[in-house]
Amino acid sequence: xxxxxxxxxxxxxxxxxxxxxxxxxxxxxxxxxxxxxxxxxxxxxxxxxxxxxxxxxxxxxxxxxxxxxxxxxxxxxxxxxxxxxxxxxxxxxxxxxxxxxxxxxxxxxxxxxxxxxxxx
Amino acid sequence: xxxxxxxxxxxxxxxxxxxxxxxxxxxxxxxxxxxxxxxxxxxxxxxxxxxxxxxxxxxxxxxxxxxxxxxxxxxxxxxxxxxxxxxxxxxxxxxxxxxxxxxxxxxxxx
Numbered sequence: 001x002x003x004x005x006x007x008x009x010x011x012x013x014x015x016x017x018x019x020x021x022x023x024x025x026x027x028x029x030x031x032x033x034x035x036x037x038x039x040x041x042x043x044x045x046x047x048x049x050x051x052x053x054x055x056x057x058x059x060x061x062x063x064x065x066x067x068x069x070x071x072x073x074x075x076x077x078x079x080x081x082x083x084x085x086x087x088x089x090x091x092x093x094x095x096x097x098x099x100x101x102x103x104x105x106x107x108x109x110x111x112x113x114x115x116x117x118x119x120x
Numbered sequence: 121x122x123x124x125x126x127x128x129x130x131x132x133x134x135x136x137x138x139x140x141x142x143x144x145x146x147x148x149x150x151x152x153x154x155x156x157x158x159x160x161x162x163x164x165x166x167x168x169x170x171x172x173x174x175x176x177x178x179x180x181x182x183x184x185x186x187x188x189x190x191x192x193x194x195x196x197x198x199x200x201x202x203x204x205x206x207x208x209x210x211x212x213x214x215x216x217x218x219x220x221x222x223x224x225x226x227x228x229x230x
Contacts, residue, residue: 059217
């Protein structure tokens, strides 16, 4: 059974960094891409970043490029998102999602989300 | 900047049929954008309904179908049920690992 579990959310001051983790089970992050999608309070879904199965390619939305870093640990079967110098505008629930490539290109499994609140 | 647009809200009567659409600011939506659709009930995690334009995800009822209508992607719910009252999001694949979500449609069934 495919499962994704996020952790690491919480309250963070503007300018402080935060690392979110996504623990995958039921599949290997070496075989599937994993992406992060966020949802600001009361707003819609926004794609944030993704890492391919072979980690050959990493992708970022313009809104986070240069500030967020996605990485993975194949030994732990996890994908992380490092938020550097977040702003109030980064306050959101962050979901990790498995992304199907190869002619399908959809998010087929979602974690339960972790809330990040950027506040002084 | 490319924007994906959905109707902000829609209403349908129980048993009725509704079609939600997904438009691309830069032009037409094609199957090569691999349109996908997600349902999100209040306080819940998004659920994948449709991918690659018209393929239903496992366990999704047959009343949900996807298509390309004109220059937009479309999600049709035939025989809507009260439980279908949710937010619906489309996503388009833009290549190079990048997906763009639409703003979502809030569907009311009453």
